[in-house]
Amino acid sequence: MGKLIYNAQGGSFDIEDRPLSHLRVVFMNKLRRGESFMFQHVPGDGSGSRSVWVHPSIPLVFHFYGSRPPVLNRRWVDALMLEASGPNGLGPVAEPDADAAENQPA
Secondary structure (H helix, E strand, C coil): CEEEEECCCCEEEEECHHHHHHHHHHHHHHHHCCCCEEEEECCCCCCCCEEEEECCCCCEEEECCCCCCCCCCHHHHHHHHHHHCCCCCECCCCCCCCCCCCCCCC
């Protein structure tokens, strides 16, 4: 279980390392382009959801508790990037099969 820490006031989100590693790539790419976006976190425990406006000037920390970085699923990163650029912002996106596109007949 990792942690996304947003803003100096200590706003944090507990997120498993695998999805957090994919979110890190999306956040990095959006913020290096100077693009702000809405991020919605929906924990799996039924405790509701939280949304924050992500802006390049606000401090952000990705804290991973695992010792090995997960292998990234490019299709998942692409789906998350598309979601982050949409009108509702970045919300939950199920991880697609990494090999699905490669196994489709041409």
